[in-house]
Structure formats: C-alpha cells, structure tokens
Amino acid sequence: MIGRHIKLYLAMQSANLRSHMAYPLNFAIGVLSITFLGLSFILVSWVITQKVPVIDGWSTYELIFMTSLWRTTHGIFIAFFVQSWFLESLIRNGEFDRFLVRPLNPMFSFAAHNIQIYGFGDMLAGLIGLVAAMVHIPDWTLGKIAILLVIVISGAAIEWSLQMMIGCMVFWTLQGGAMRHILDQLLAQFTRFPLSVYNGVLQVLLTFILPVAFISYYPSYFFFGDRSGVPFSPVLMYLTPLVALLLVSVTYFVWTKGLNAYKGAGS
Amino acid sequence: MGKYAAYTITTLKNTQVYKFDLLLRIMNSFILVIAFREIWKAIYANGQGLALSTGVTSQGMQTYAMLSVILFAIMPPSISYEISDKVRDGSIVFDMQKPWDFEWMHFSKAAGVFVFNVVYAVIPQLIAVLLFFPIDYPAGMQAAAFAVSVLLAFLLSFLINFIVGMLAILFTETWGIDMFKSVIIDICSGAMIPLWFFPDAVSRVLLWLPFQGIFNIPLSLFIGKITGAAVWEQLAFQAVWCLLLLLLSRMILAWIERKLVISGG
Numbered sequence A: 001m002i003g004r005h006i007k008l009y010l011a012m013q014s015a016n017l018r019s020h021m022a023y024p025l026n027f028a029i030g031v032l033s034i035t036f037l038g039l040s041f042i043l044v045s046w047v048i049t050q051k052v053p054v055i056d057g058w059s060t061y062e063l064i065f066m067t068s069l070w071r072t073t074h075g076i077f078i079a080f081f082v083q084s085w086f087l088e089s090l091i092r093n094g095e096f097d098r099f100l101v102r103p104l105n106p107m108f109s110f111a112a113h114n115i116q117i118y119g120f121g122d123m124l125a126g127l128i129g130l131v132a133a134m135v136h137i138p139d140w141t142l143g144k145i146a147i148l149l150v151i152v153i154s155g156a157a158i159e160w161s162l163q164m165m166i167g168c169m170v171f172w173t174l175q176g177g178a179m180r181h182i183l184d185q186l187l188a189q190f191t192r193f194p195l196s197v198y199n200g201v202l203q204v205l206l207t208f209i210l211p212v213a214f215i216s217y218y219p220s221y222f223f224f225g226d227r228s229g230v231p232f233s234p235v236l237m238y239l240t241p242l243v244a245l246l247l248v249s250v251t252y253f254v255w256t257k258g259l260n261a262y263k264g265a266g267s
Numbered sequence B: 001m002g003k004y005a006a007y008t009i010t011t012l013k014n015t016q017v018y019k020f021d022l023l024l025r026i027m028n029s030f031i032l033v034i035a036f037r038e039i040w041k042a043i044y045a046n047g048q049g050l051a052l053s054t055g056v057t058s059q060g061m062q063t064y065a066m067l068s069v070i071l072f073a074i075m076p077p078s079i080s081y082e083i084s085d086k087v088r089d090g091s092i093v094f095d096m097q098k099p100w101d102f103e104w105m106h107f108s109k110a111a112g113v114f115v116f117n118v119v120y121a122v123i124p125q126l127i128a129v130l131l132f133f134p135i136d137y138p139a140g141m142q143a144a145a146f147a148v149s150v151l152l153a154f155l156l157s158f159l160i161n162f163i164v165g166m167l168a169i170l171f172t173e174t175w176g177i178d179m180f181k182s183v184i185i186d187i188c189s190g191a192m193i194p195l196w197f198f199p200d201a202v203s204r205v206l207l208w209l210p211f212q213g214i215f216n217i218p219l220s221l222f223i224g225k226i227t228g229a230a231v232w233e234q235l236a237f238q239a240v241w242c243l244l245l246l247l248l249s250r251m252i253l254a255w256i257e258r259k260l261v262i263s264g265g
Helices: A002-020 A024-051 A060-092 A097-101 A106-111 A118-134 A142-173 A177-189 A200-209 A213-223 A234-238 A240-261 B002-015 B019-046 B050-054 B058-072 B080-089 B092-097 B102-132 B140-171 B175-188 B200-206 B216-223 B229-264
Strands: none
Touching: A002 A106, A024 A060, A024 A118, A024 B050, A024 B175, A060 A106, A060 A118, A060 A142, A060 A177, A060 A213, A097 A106, A106 A240, A142 A177, A142 A213, A142 A240, A177 B019, A200 A213, A213 A234, A213 A240, B002 B102, B019 B050, B019 B058, B019 B102, B058 B102, B058 B216, B080 B092, B080 B140, B080 B175, B092 B102, B102 B140, B102 B229, B140 B175, B140 B216, B140 B229, B216 B229
C-alpha cells in the first residue's frame, strides 16, 4: 500500500520535473538566481557582523547557521509543497475537483501535483551556508547531524502546516489566499536574527501563536556550545519535531473539514 | 503629450481595483518596518561606539531602516514579465507599431503606478510610522532635496527596469534575470544594509554605481547624513546616472527595433 504510493509519487513527480526542465538554460538561470538570492541573505548577516561581531550573544557563524537552516527548510517546502500557495487559484478555476475524483487520498494527489525546481536553489544556498557555519561551530558528531536532518524536515513540516492552514481558508471563503504574503514575510524576516532582538509581544507571537521561531531559532541553540539565553524555557530547543507533528495533525484535520465544507466553485 | 497622460490616468484607475491586496501590502510593509527597526536597534545596542564610527546614531539608523521599507513601495514594478509574455504570444509587435514611443509608454504606465503607490501606500505607511515611532524628519531645503532625490531614485529604478525588460525581448524567459537584478539592487543600493556598514573597499566601489542613487542617497538625505554642498553633489550624481542610463536604454531600444524589423521582414 505504502510502496504503491511511493512508486506513484516518484512517477508523477519525475514527470513534473521533466516538464520543468524542458528549457535547460532557463532552468539553470532560474535555480542559480534563487541560490544567489539565498546567499544574499547570508551575506547580509556576514556584513553586519563584520562591524558588530556579536548580536545578543550570537556570533557571525551562529547567525549564518540560523538563517541557512531556514533557507534549507524553505527550499524543501518550495520544491515539494509550493502548491499550498495556489490552492485558491486551483479551486477558483475548478481544477481542484480533479483531485477529488481520483481513486487516491486527495491530500496525496495534491502533494504529488507539482514540483518546483526553484526550491533546489534555496536548498543549495541553505546547504552552502550550513556547511560554512558548521565548520566554525565545534563538536559535530554523526548523531548531531542526524538530529539536524530531523530538524530540517520538521522545519519544512512547520512551514507547510502554516501555509496549508492559511490556504485551507479558501474552502470556506473561496478567497483569502493573499494572506499568505503576510505569512511569507513573517517566515522570511523572523528566522534570521535571534528572537531576543524583538519585543516581548513578538516573542510570544512567534513562539506560541505562529511558531515560526521553532523552524530555525530554538533548534539552533541545540547545536551551539552556549545554550544559555533561551527565552521562556530551555526545553523549547528540543520541541521542534513535536511542534511539527502537532501542527501537521491539526492541518490534516482542518484539510478534512475543509474538503467536507467545499462545494465547488461553480454555481 | 496627451496620449501619455491618458495612459497614466488609465493605469491609475486600473490599479485602484485591487483594494484588498493594497490593505495586505500595507500590513506587510508594517511588519517589515517593525522587524527592521527592532533588528537595527539591537545591532546598535550590541555594537560598541557604532554611532561614533559610522556617524549615524541608533535613532538615525532606525529611521533609515523604516524609511527604506516605505521607499521600496514607490519603486516601479518589474516590466520583464509583461514584456516576455508579450514576446511569447507575439503581441509585442502591436506595442511597437503604435504611434508612440515604447519607452515613454512604459514610463507613463510606471508614473500611474507611482502616483497610486504614493497616495495609497506611502502616505498611509508614513502616517502609521509617525504615529507609532518618534522620528526626526528634515525641513526646508533638506526636505526639498529629499523630495527631488526620491523622484530621481524612481527614475533610476525605472530605467534599470526598462533596460532589463528590454533583455526580455532577446531572451524570452527573464524570471531568473529579473531575480538577479532585484538581488543586486537590494544589496548594492543600501536597501538591506546601509553602505557605511560594508567593508571600506566594497563601499568605495558601491558609491560609484547607480544603485546607491535608489536608496542610499534619498535615505541619507532624510536622516541628515548628507548635508551642505554634498547635497548638490549627490543630486548631480543621481541626475548624471539617469542621463547615462537613458542614453543606454535609447541605444538598446533602437537596436531592438531594427532587429525586430529584420526578423519580421
């Protein structure tokens, strides 16, 4: 059962991938430009710390680690799940109904519907940044790298959940997809500097309401030597996988409710 | 002149349709304003003697960062996508055939978007910033210089967009090229990091490039980092680059128009 789904997923995504690579030059320029964009954010952290070496206890390479961690998880989200951004237009154009009539779980159909190559540009920039930072952060073990992998996947799951929950609003309202721009902004801006630079209201918001800080900020502490200074409680640096699991469950529940409420876009 | 003004007004009317998008954009900008302000406040709190070594106080830097977000709102949108779509379906020919100048036509459109953005995005954002955060603003001649500088920044940004848009005619797909352009402007203009934060050798180079005319010059005028005779120098710098880019864009346009005729005939 699961094996059949994996085979099907790979077949569908490789077809999608081939259709995107029809123009190799455009493909290369597109991916490289996104890598360039990702690296520019890493450059910003580097330039600033040349004048101010430590920001709220975070050094150059710790800041680069944090921003690259988000860049990598974001790349995974963009590559495999970017269609959550387009739920609104899929529904409005009536294309969404295709997923409902297939003999497959609609969530599976929806997830296998698109692969976005630009995500690989983000992943590349993120990995370059992570490696550059990890060289300067002591005490790496295979175990820690395995945990980093779990954190990266959990981070992508958190971003997916938040994006999907906003996307699912469209089942009830048939609009509101534009709200995602605000979420995009929160994700891109508040994953680059330590949470402690922001005021208390933002810290509570980004930890407990829109748990953006669990993507890159809290888990970063786990990999650093100095773990003092975690806001609220040091326990938070271990919680990323749990937060991801919880959010994914809630999202799936919202999605199911949404499908039941969905009546189609036509008259 | 009348037909271009009419195009500006039509664009202005078209853009007013998207009210909800606008509200989201303003909210979005305000999130950025808050984020940038808090980040630079923290950076100054962590840096020793930063106000002395850079010549800009923490307060001045926060104003610079908040205003960069607002200034971003008036920059003309990219035209590459529109042009590359039109090249793909061939309708670019009709644009070029019409009895008007291709560059002026795009400028009239950008001007319409500019007026819209000033009225509906910049003014509400400025009011919001002034309500929530105490900032010092320039007065008298300095304010006038700032206003002129913003217009020149808009013109510079339009010309760079137009030149990159022209490349769309040659390459058909410009998404990636346009992304490169945006990143270069973000970094080299001082929009993300002020130029005086870069290593000296880098900032000396950046000071000669046109990009600093888009964010660094107007924002520095606003916070009073540029004063006295330097004001005229910097305005002249923007004007000279506008002239150079205008010439370049005319040359590229003339070349492309010839090329289109050849491949069509």
